[in-house]
Amino acid sequence: MGIQWRDSLAIGVDAIDNQHKELLIHFDRLLEACQAGHGVEELKKLLTFLDEYVHTHFNDEEAIQRLNRYPGYETHRLEHKYFIEQLNKLKFEIQQEGVATHHVVETNNMLLKWLLNHISKVDMELGVFLKSGTP
Numbered sequence: 338m339g340i341q342w343r344d345s346l347a348i349g350v351d352a353i354d355n356q357h358k359e360l361l362i363h364f365d366r367l368l369e370a371c372q373a374g375h376g377v378e379e380l381k382k383l384l385t386f387l388d389e390y391v392h393t394h395f396n397d398e399e400a401i402q403r404l405n406r407y408p409g410y411e412t413h414r415l416e417h418k419y420f421i422e423q424l425n426k427l428k429f430e431i432q433q434e435g436v437a438t439h440h441v442v443e444t445n446n447m448l449l450k451w452l453l454n455h456i457s458k459v460d461m462e463l464g465v466f467l468k469s470g471t472p
């Protein structure tokens with residue numbers, strides 16, 4: 338069973354929804370690679386992708402929030418900051434130790450939590466606000 342985009346995750350801004358789809362495609366690739374026994378190689382590719390993605394995506398999402406004077410902006414931004422910190426910690430560990438299977442497991446957990454707690458909840462709240470004009 339993989340990770341798939343579903344329309345209920347849409348926040349209604351195409352640029353952001355497409356970025357979320359892109360992240361889920363990469364996450365799914367990692368899960369498939371794990372099943373096929375080459376998770377470590379795929380993790381390296383995923384981290385290269387995330388390097389640019391997190392900055393572009395979070396900047397775009399935060400810009401939309403500022404533009405719409407979103408009341409949840411500060412808390413939302415802190416979650417983005419926390420994700421980047423976790424990612425940096427992981428990259429630092431890999432730099433020190435080399436990539437190991439436990440890093441693949443940690444990344445899987447990190448992305449799954451991000452999907453369940455951030456994209457499915459915090460980003461959805463933003464979507465509801467943008468659609469209705471209320472938080």
Ligand SMILES: [Fe+2]
Pocket residue numbers: 398413417455459460
């Ligand atoms: Fe977000």
